[in-house]
Amino acid sequence: MAKRSKTKEKILKVSTTFFSELGYKGTSVRKIAKEVGIRESAIYNHYTNKEEIFLEVAKGIFSSPLTISTTQMQESALKGKAFLSTFAMQYKMLTFDKTNEKMFRLLMIELMQSKDLREQFQSEFHDKNIKLLSEGFFIMMQSSMIKSSDPMLLAYEFISTLFYIRLQVTLLHFDAHATDALAMQFEKHVDFFWESIKV
Amino acid sequence: MAKRSKTKEKILKVSTTFFSELGYKGTSVRKIAKEVGIRESAIYNHYTNKEEIFLEVAKGIFSSPLTISTTQMQESALKGKAFLSTFAMQYKMLTFDKTNEKMFRLLMIELMQSKDLREQFQSEFHDKNIKLLSEGFFIMMQSSMIKSSDPMLLAYEFISTLFYIRLQVTLLHFDAHATDALAMQFEKHVDFFWESIKV
């Protein structure tokens, strides 16, 4: 495993912060270099161009070590409300994790600017979660734990509120506002939703 | 009422499209001038600078003639499921209205870049709707039409899914994808939600 130079790592770190606050267009190589403490030209010893830096940063958006684990959800053989709770709590962790928050912000900033990101958002943020959740709902329906209906619809209803809370938390954190009230919203959502679907 | 010059109006129209697709940074006065069919310098006869154009465009984000009407919701003395339906259908109209879609896209693009927009988003998109909805839920609870619980929580749950559908529709339209399936999601949401809360 080749060790990355300290400088290269610092460039990546600084770039991550800038990109996630100012977006691709709003971040200049100059700003990055200045913050890193080197000249612009030195940047190009580590990355061929600005876009390469961005792509390396953007890799982190969908490859978080904290993404909701499909296997974890499946293997645990979770049932009923615990299934919802586990999912929501993982989602909550992502929401409040500093690194993930930066990546989420970057995603939101660039979502309308990049078709590639939109497609990844759809598959990684939406489809994947919908699939995971609807499979869980399907099983619960078969074992008559919840009312019979469309598992995909339930998944959609469940995930949409989680997403909305996450967006709100991210916006509030941006301006250094408190998010205590919102933190509890995850649990409230699980409670409300479970009451809605249980037999 | 002073009539705005044709050119000034065209500048605004062209700018609206560009800003809502490329954002503030991604839109140059050059592009606008070229699309309008005049020289860059001529732009400055109508607006003092780029920011002024943007601010005029951005005014449209929260002043849509189609925003959900508080009075309409209140005066109609709507009750029960019709209350939810009316709100959701107005939200659906906004979602599929071309002008509103542009403004929503612009909002999403600039949301992370402007504290001012974030505050307006919070007050105009969130607080206002939460208030309107929770008042409705409160009344329904008093007349025992729905189960007793926290009206604000219900409002939050109801609006979050509408928002998520809207975001998805906007993303799909961006890449010219079909949104037929999502169009029905509004009605499905109302059905599901009503079943969850009715007595």
Next chain:
DNA sequence: GTCTATATTTGGATAGAC
């Protein structure tokens, strides 16, 4: 109101010395 011309700034990127 629009044009040409131009000033000025910012940003991405390269060449070559150390």
Next chain:
DNA sequence: GTCTATCCAAATATAGAC
């Protein structure tokens, strides 16, 4: 690997003729 020097392109904006 970093620096200085430099280049080039793009973008905002102004001056002044028509």
